[in-house]
Amino acid sequence: MGKTMRHKSPGTLRREVIDFHGHLASIAGRQTQEQEKKNEMHKVIFDTDPGIDDAMALLFLHRHPAIDLIGITTVFGNASVETTTRNALFLKREWGIDAPVAKGLDKTFNPDRPHVGWPTFIHGDDGLGNIDVPETVDLPVDPRPAHRFIIDTVRAHPGEVTLIAVGRMTNLALALREDPDFAALVREVVIMGGAFDVNGNITPAAEANIHGDPEAADVVMAAQWPVTVVGLDVTTKTVMTKAMIADIAERGGEAGKLLADISKFYVTFYEQHVPDGMVVHDSCACAYVVAPELFTVRSGAIRVVCGGIADGQTIQSPDNRLFPPSPWDDLPSQKACIDIDAARTLKLIGDTLVLGG
Numbered sequence: 001m002g003k004t005m006r007h008k009s010p011g012t013l014r015r016e017v018i019d020f021h022g023h024l025a026s027i028a029g030r031q032t033q034e035q036e037k038k039n040e041m042h043k044v045i046f047d048t049d050p051g052i053d054d055a056m057a058l059l060f061l062h063r064h065p066a067i068d069l070i071g072i073t074t075v076f077g078n079a080s081v082e083t084t085t086r087n088a089l090f091l092k093r094e095w096g097i098d099a100p101v102a103k104g105l106d107k108t109f110n111p112d113r114p115h116v117g118w119p120t121f122i123h124g125d126d127g128l129g130n131i132d133v134p135e136t137v138d139l140p141v142d143p144r145p146a147h148r149f150i151i152d153t154v155r156a157h158p159g160e161v162t163l164i165a166v167g168r169m170t171n172l173a174l175a176l177r178e179d180p181d182f183a184a185l186v187r188e189v190v191i192m193g194g195a196f197d198v199n200g201n202i203t204p205a206a207e208a209n210i211h212g213d214p215e216a217a218d219v220v221m222a223a224q225w226p227v228t229v230v231g232l233d234v235t236t237k238t239v240m241t242k243a244m245i246a247d248i249a250e251r252g253g254e255a256g257k258l259l260a261d262i263s264k265f266y267v268t269f270y271e272q273h274v275p276d277g278m279v280v281h282d283s284c285a286c287a288y289v290v291a292p293e294l295f296t297v298r299s300g301a302i303r304v305v306c307g308g309i310a311d312g313q314t315i316q317s318p319d320n321r322l323f324p325p326s327p328w329d330d331l332p333s334q335k336a337c338i339d340i341d342a343a344r345t346l347k348l349i350g351d352t353l354v355l356g357g
């Protein structure tokens with residue numbers, strides 16, 4: 001080798017040295033890219049009550065290249081937990097999703113809260129737009145209750161797991177009560193729920209996910225983990241038109257067609273609220289995880305009203321405002337989304353839903 005090199009001209013040697021350095025730089029570049037890619041990947045547990053907009057969000061998580069969906073946990077809300085779990089299994093089977101499904105309990109965090117009926121006029125009797133979901137789906141359910149599954153999975157991947165909760169906050173609050181220390185091991189919590197500078201959608205004060213279990217939501221906001229709340233302030237600005245849904249059916253393969261079929265019922269409900277299409281509440285929370293730059297956030301402690309006429313209202317104490325001593329003091333500063341680039345968010349959602357279709 002040394003003998004060969006002695007016979008090379010200085011020009012050849014210089015070129016080889018440059019090539020070698022280029023090779024090293026390219027390996028280093030590859031490693032940096034891989035590292036960045038790893039950093040950009042989000043291990044996600046999706047806590048959900050499918051639910052039509054939940055179904056869209058689930059397909060988004062399944063198809064987005066930066067999301068590693070490692071668990072689906074179910075909660076009651078859009079329908080009973082029996083129905084939402086069956087629906088999660090149905091979508092898992094239809095869309096070939098690997099993540100295990102763990103079923104939540106069937107009671108609010110405060111079990112004395114009276115049960116209010118399911119919103120079948122929004123999501124259909126089957127929770128998925130009355131598309132004839134089979135009574136049972138022959139897939140296994142994780143043996144653990146949802147909140148225990150969440151704790152165990154976070155503890156198996158400390159600092160790596162993002163929790164996206166798009167139903168009532170019951171499972172997250174139960175997990176915090178069972179294992180308060182696990183909160184410090186969660187990377188991020190992103191919630192669809194609440195209404196800060198706008199009216200609610202189930203009462204003038206409250207949004208449905210929070211209203212369905214206010215005590216649970218108050219526990220979640222007060223915990224020592226980073227929470228971002230994607231509420232009605234931004235989701236009601238994010239309306240997917242019928243033409244966009246048709247495009248997803250066209251380009252999104254069988255999964256896109258099923259999603260469009262499921263969404264018909266919801267679009268009909270939304271005719272009384274928006275001129276064309278549907279509000280994609282739950283997908284907004286998923287979009288935030290991969291593209292937070294599309295959202296404007298405000299920081300400050302968040303409390304949830306529990307009881308009275310404003311039951312379930314979310315109220316933030318902005319960090320830059322001074323108040324006399326109040327029940328918001330000494331709580332962690334969380335983020336409330338107050339604005340969104342709706343056009344770019346819808347494009348991101350639409351482009352993701354058809355990936356691999």
Ligand SMILES: [Ca+2]
Nearest residue numbers: 051054166167
């Ligand atoms: Ca939901």
